[in-house]
Amino acid sequence: VRNYTLGDVVARYRRAQGFNVLHPMGWDAFGLPAENAALERKVHPAAWTKQNIAQMADQLKSMGLSIDWSREVATCEPEYYRHEQKMFLDFYKKGLAYRKESVVNWDPVDNTVLANEQVIDGKGWRTGAPVERRKLNQWFLKITHYADDLLDALQTLDRWPEKVRIMQENWIGKSTGLRLRLDVSSGDKLEIFTTRPDTIFGASFAAMAPDHPLSQKLCKGKPGFDDFIRQCQAGGTSEAAIEQAEKIGFDTGQTVQHPFLKDVKLPLYVANFILMDYGTGAIYGVPAHDERDFQFAAKYKFPVKQVVKPDHDAPLPYTGDGEIVNSDFINSLSVADAKAAIIGKCEEAGIGEGVTQYRLRDWGISRQRYWGCPIPMIHCRKCGVVPVKESDLPVTLPPDVTFDKPGNPIAHHPTWKNTTCPTCGGAAERETDTFDTFFESSWYFARYCDAHNDKEAFARDKAKYWLPVDQYIGGVEHAVLHLLYSRFFTRALKDCGYLDIKEPFTGLFTQGMVTHETYQDAEGKWLYPYEAKTYKDGGKAVTTGPSVKMSKSKKNTVDPQDILDTYGADAARLFILSDSPPERDLEWTEAGVEGAWRFINRVHALVTEFVAGGNMESAKPDSAKNLRQVAHKTIVGVATDIEAFHMNKAVAKVRELFNAVYGFAANDNEARDAKREAIEILIRCMNPFIPHLAEEMWAALGHKTLLVDEKWPVADQSLLAEGTVTIGVQVNGKLRAQITLPRDADQKAAETAALAEAGVKNAIEGKTVKKVIVVPNRIVNVVAG
Secondary structure (H helix, E strand, O other), rough: OOHHHHHHHHHHHHHHOOOOOOOOOOEEOOOOHHHHHHHHHHHOHHHHHHHHHHHHHHHHHHHOOOOOHHHEEEEEHHHHHHHHHHHHHHHOOOOOOOEEEEEEEEEOOOOOOOOOOHHHOEOOOEEEEOOOOEEEEEEEEHHHHHHHHHHHHHHHOOOOOOHHHHHHHHOOOOOEEEEEEEEOOOOEEEEEEEOOOHHHHHHHEEEEEEEOHHHHHHHHHOHHHHHHHHHHHHOOHHHHHHHOOOOEEEEEEEEEEOOOOOEEEEEEEEEEEOOOOOOOOOEEEHHHHHHHHHHHHHHHHHOOOOOOOOOOOOOOOOOOEEEEEHHHHOOOOHHHHHHHHHHHHHHHHHHHHEEEEEEEOOOEEEEOOOOOOOEEEEOOOOEEEEEHHHOOOOOOOOOOOOOOOOOOHHOOOOOOEEEEEEOOOEEEOOOOEEEEOOOOOHOOHHHHHOOOOOOOOOHHHHHHHHHOOOEEOOOHHOOOHHHHHHHHHHHHHHOOOOOOOOOOEEEEEOOOOOEEEEEEEEOOOOOOHHHHHHHHHHHOOOEEEEEEEEEOOOOHHHHHHHHHHOOOHHHHHHHHHOOOOOOOOOOOHHHHHHHHHHHHHHHHHHHHHHHHHOOOOOOOOOOOOHHHHHHHHHHHHHHHHHHHHHHHHHHHHHHHHHHHHHOOOOOHHHHHHHHHHHHHHHHHHHHOOOOHHHHHHHHHHOOOOOOOHHHOOOOOOOHHOOOOOEEEEEEOEEEEEEEEEOOOOOHHHHHHHOOOOOHHHHHHHHOOOOEEEOOOOOEEEEEEE
């Protein structure tokens, strides 16, 4: 409700300004939740999904959202996903899609692979289950091809929150360092990558990833190695999982020769905190200047040698800047100069070179589940992996699957995967993995431009007209998932001839969460708010917990339909916009929505009373010009606040105008005209927030046209200038009074008014006024002694 109401306010406001506004709706409808629901309820995911879509669509429509429902799409329909299968084939031709064996994040509950971005604190982003490592053949999209461009272009996204740009910058993680080849006592070469070549004289061990080829070569068959590998595989591959896990290693029995100290040989270990897909999958460990290395050294009793000295006292491990010490020919250098010196020395000796690395990894898109878009590839024993012919798209899901076995239902299907090779015509099998559901959500915005095009994903000229998206509204949790993938997809589609742009969203606003108190019964079971009320009314014990993000797991959710049925859509919309800044979390309370409901009833009563020819009981005579000034300032203020996403401030300005109108007595024709104008401005400014009641009140005033078709009101500039100003009066630097003067009053008038104030008289009593300094429209300073 919060997200879509914010978007609707923007859409209605921009339309009133005369813009062509595309405000569509679609359903990101594939994914594990629907499949898991099918497992629990013994229904088909398609039926479950369509039922949910229908229910949500009804609720969204009842909210009065100005959505173009003719462009509605659902990503689980073949008419949608056939186009992304074509995109995948184009990516494959362009070298942007490929298949390889790799170590992946495995969710043991959902029985599927997760991308690194989908592993949160070492756990599956949906199930919360500890993620394991497995080696599988997977399909990947080459997002790293655009790493530099994705990073550099962040500087152009000036309408994105700084925090989101920083999150993406950190995720891409560009770093420069040294790629170095070291001699192993076994006769092999070990290639390592380090971003801190300046610390090379502090190295006390070397280590490799468990799946490094040399790990297998040197340790295979050694007692305990297989158990060690199994232990490593039980941990996740994300940085968070590695940080939290105990650092463990396996001794290869070999050593590595230090490149500059001939008498130093570093013990070589296999370590669980090193990943094969970052750098080279091998490091030299410097315990004094790296947290992970420090923990590892503490466990295995390696020396800790400090080689960077800070200019202040700091405990080890120290990872900051400083002066190089205990480091032979680079002693006394800065960290930056030492890095350059070591890289230069290695390049001169032919044992290494300076390189640029990225934290960003290619996007693994294979998922071993049913409810997703089939990957349009075929496996032939003779021809290998072969793309499906474009004329055979879409490859649709078999409807007759069963969920009675663990794993992928498609792989268990008796006939679906059997097909013929497009190249040789021989027997072959379809790819049984489906796309990661972020594949669908990475291009949907372009489909909205041409939602029912059967021949192609969208006509290029229509996409050129509408894209990029001017305003995206969504949670910050999308920062390094959907938003980063969409930026990659847009670039890939441009290179494949689909689009003319590189950035999908020029404006981004991340709204806060909606929170609610939590409730538990005597046994600790979570209760819905309505259940908690029933418990309390029945005298049963209920523990009330803190207000946290609404979630199905804690049951602290409110069904929007209950609110819509009780208070109406306008009250729900107004409360969710007015109670707090939209970028902050909002605590949902019954009292809050009831307060919004009471206010819009007061507005309705005001209009009804005016149409009937009367004044509200509290109305008092006032200047018609004063009322008009308030009304026309409201036009500008509300517009400014909507554009700045200060929706709560915009609602506050509307309330101020209401108070001015409510307290104004229309006792003559001039006053009645002013009051009618102010009421119309009030209704027009409220229209983006409470569209239903606004239309009713607009019609009640006698208008024959719909308010939604009216332009945004234009403020009379002559009424915007303030007639008076209130300024402070200081005596010897201390504020003693405030005075109200005509704007741009002359110095003598300001001085006279200031000295006449009681607070000023008391402050200068017994003293001589030496000087009066008047800053026009700002302040009066009295110097006395």
